[in-house]
Amino acid sequence: MTTSTRGDVKDLSLAPRGKDRIEWAAKDMPVLRLIRERFAKEQPLKGVRMSGCLHITTETANLAITLKAGGADLVLCASNPLSTQDDVAAALVSEYGIPTYAIKGEDEKTYYSHINSVLDHNPQMTMDDGCDLVSTLHTTRTDLIPGIIGGMEETTTGVIRLHSMEKQGVLRFPVLAVNDSDTKHLFDNRYGTGQSTLDAIIRSTNVLLAGRTIVVFGYGWCGRGVASRAHGHGANVIVCEVDPTRALEAVMDGYRVMPGVEAAALGDIFITVTGDINVIDQAHMEKMKDGALIANSGHFNDEINIPALEKLATGKRRVRDFVDEYTYADGRHVHLLAEGRLVNLSAAEGHPASVMDMSFANQALGSEFMLNHAKELKPQVYTLPQDLDKEIARLKLHAMGIKFDTLTEEQEKYLNSWESGT
The missing domain is CATH 3.40.50.720 (NAD(P)-binding Rossmann-like Domain)
Structure with a gap:
């Protein structure tokens, strides 16, 4: 185990292998790459402290690199004791400078100590995979809630928990249910x-x-x-x-x-x-x-x-x-x-990078949307706007070299009228 101010991982010597695998996954994540290129130029997340409780995999690493390229001050921990890829965690710390607290097989005590470590970052934005980060904030770390702009949630399970919190009136900041985007659940959940x-x-x-x-x-x-x-x-x-x-x-x-x-x-x-x-x-x-x-x-x-x-x-x-x-x-x-x-x-590597490309595009664009619109949002569960959802699908098709039809002006007019009948 390697512990430092930059995280807690199994073995930093695993980093070169992790970097190779992160780069391999990146080849199959063209949508996220396009977003990263724009983020690097525009810096939409500049200076925003972000804490993520996610599965530490090669695909997640590419999301983290994208968020950092956009200017985010990011810290990560694992969202499941067995899902961490130790070489990836090591690479995030030593190759990409992203503090990461994750060790495959960590016990429950270590798991929650890692969650508290990323909350010590005093985040302005959260990114969850199962709602453990948000639930910890609402139970033992409530002092941090006034500084939270909003959050994102990746999973069906996490969204169920968030809706329960909203229904009971205990949710204290807005959260985007990334799982509910069409370009997430129709592909990640089904094919992935x-x-x-x-x-x-x-x-x-x-x-x-x-x-x-x-x-x-x-x-x-x-x-x-x-x-x-x-x-x-x-x-x-x-x-x-x-x-x-x-x-x-x-x-x-x-x-x-x-x-x-x-x-x-x-x-x-x-x-x-x-x-x-x-x-x-x-x-x-x-x-x-x-x-x-x-x-x-x-x-x-x-x-x-x-x-x-x-x-x-x-x-x-x-x-x-x-x-x-x-x-x-x-x-x-x-x-x-x-x-x-x-x-x-x-017991395996999780979803293929190609499908996570869309899921993490939702996370990246969701963080930008949340930062820009949080003041207008109540402490409720929201979904990413349809236009952003469809833009992700369009980018994915473009990356795959697939063209698709568009409506003619006549068809647009017909679909927006009521006069035509039998």
Whole structure:
């Protein structure tokens, strides 16, 4: 572990490798590059103290470099104890001069000490991935709130927490729900989560997905992505949902839909993507067959009732990296991946850079928007304006060399009129 005034990382000697990987990711993030070039010229964030609680990955590093290019005085910590890429954390500190507090596998005490370290920066703006930074500000560091201009939130889970805070009247500054931008959740959540979740399961287990029964809990955009990619691998997919409309969508998309307790006896691999608690509970785990795999791709490991699993088991051992085998009294074995934490970032590298390009473009433009408009905003949850959302999509298509149609003057007039009829 290397501790300094510039952060707390595992080993600064890892920095050269981290820099190489950050540069590799940058090749597939052209939208963020265009924003960085403009930021470097215009300095829209000059002097703004910013604290970020994010997954410390190669893609996040490119966001951090962009924010710094725009003039931000930025400090980072990890938003999950297992998602940090140690070489990237080292590179951020020694190669890019961005103070970073993140060590893969850090315990809970270290995790929250790192959050408090970035809050010691006395931020004017926050950037969250799961709302732990904002929740800490609203509980133990309330003295800092008067200096906060606003914040950004990246995840579904974090947005759920923020809406709860808003509803209860405790949210004390405006926050942009970056997750709700079309160019974020339609792509990051669906294509990114779909691919990276299965990538992590394959990396950690080397299991063949074809012919297996995969049970997906949740059919939001993340669940849609996981189910689609699992089907593409030849798996038999079952979807478990509490929302009747989403359950109906899953049926019409060709999947079996049933209660989770029924699916528990049929599944080979179970994946949670809901943002809720105890989605896989004791009743489910009691019915699972020998050799079942359990993975979570939601932000918190609350989705799996791990204490109940520990209670059911008579033994536990680590059989592969990121695979814990629990033995039941009757001899069955159930395997928990990545300690129940978000598997795609714990046991693999998270979403591909290409999709994070749009997500982090939202974060970068969101920080600029928040700085320019915070005085007009109330302590509520907001989304990025549609024109900025569509600009990100336009830039992405341009970078991909894809042209698309535009409306003619006649079509514009028609769509904005009511006179024409049958």
